[in-house]
Amino acid sequence: MKEDINGALEVLRSGGVILYPTDTIWGLGCDATSREAVDRIYRIKGRDPNKSMLVLVECPARVERYVEDMPDIAWDLIDITNKPLTIIYHQAKNLAENLVAADGSIGIRVVQDKFCQQLISRFKKPIVSTSANQANQPAPGNFKEIDQKIIDSVDYVIKWRQNETKKSSPSAIIKLGPGGEVEVIRE
Numbered sequence: 001m002k003e004d005i006n007g008a009l010e011v012l013r014s015g016g017v018i019l020y021p022t023d024t025i026w027g028l029g030c031d032a033t034s035r036e037a038v039d040r041i042y043r044i045k046g047r048d049p050n051k052s053m054l055v056l057v058e059c060p061a062r063v064e065r066y067v068e069d070m071p072d073i074a075w076d077l078i079d080i081t082n083k084p085l086t087i088i089y090h091q092a093k094n095l096a097e098n099l100v101a102a103d104g105s106i107g108i109r110v111v112q113d114k115f116c117q118q119l120i121s122r123f124k125k126p127i128v129s130t131s132a133n134q135a136n137q138p139a140p141g142n143f144k145e146i147d148q149k150i151i152d153s154v155d156y157v158i159k160w161r162q163n164e165t166k167k168s169s170p171s172a173i174i175k176l177g178p179g180g181e182v183e184v185i186r187e
Contacts, residue, residue, distance in 0.1 A: 004158045005119050012123055016155035017041055019146070022056065023084045023113035025131055025139050025168045026146055028154065029056075032066075032126040035096045041128060042098075044153045047135040053099060054086050054107035056129045058120040063108055066094050066126060071180050078110055084171035085109065088185070090178045099128065109171055115160055131170070141167030 008018045015037045018029045028044060030037035032055040042049045057063055060078045064070050068091035077087060092099075092106035100106050109129070111117055120127055131139035132146045140146045143162040151157055173185035 011156040018156045019154045020158040021161040027129040029127045038096045038099045052101035053130040055126040058117045086171045086173045088175040
């Protein structure tokens with residue numbers, strides 16, 4: 001795992017793209033503050049650049065750096081969740097502008113996976129997380145389901161957890177409105 005973290009850090013710091021396991025499914029990742037790196041992920045996936053992607057942070061306190069207003073309910077949701085939860089906040093800041101939705105919102109997940117926590121903590125910035133598949137194709141349940149074209153298009157592929165056969169699922173998604181409204185997007 002240490003070798004993978006060091007290799008991924010080198011790539012992330014140079015503006016590259018990694019293929020990595022998260023606390024949900026395998027994802028494509030890059031520096032969430034780099035417009036060029038984010039553009040590259042859109043190209044790799046063939047994804048509409050008007051569709052935002054989410055970011056991962058390693059601890060709850062880090063979320064405040066990337067949203068204008070952290071609603072109290074967000075702290076409660078992060079504290080009580082026992083499975084991966086992405087929260088969409090209504091006003092992003094300090095992120096690549098092409099990562100943020102047209103309405104200014106951004107999805108952020110506090111990762112529970114030890115590998116991701118260590119990687120993000122050492123990188124000291126959030127990392128983009130989007131499923132490792134072409135746009136409009138099913139998300140891979142494990143590494144073996146990732147298309148070879150995706151694997152070949154990144155700068156670093158994490159070896160950690162490649163042999164796992166268990167199928168993973170995407171996170172739950174909740175959107176928080178400016179007045180504290182809660183909308184469940186995906187359970």
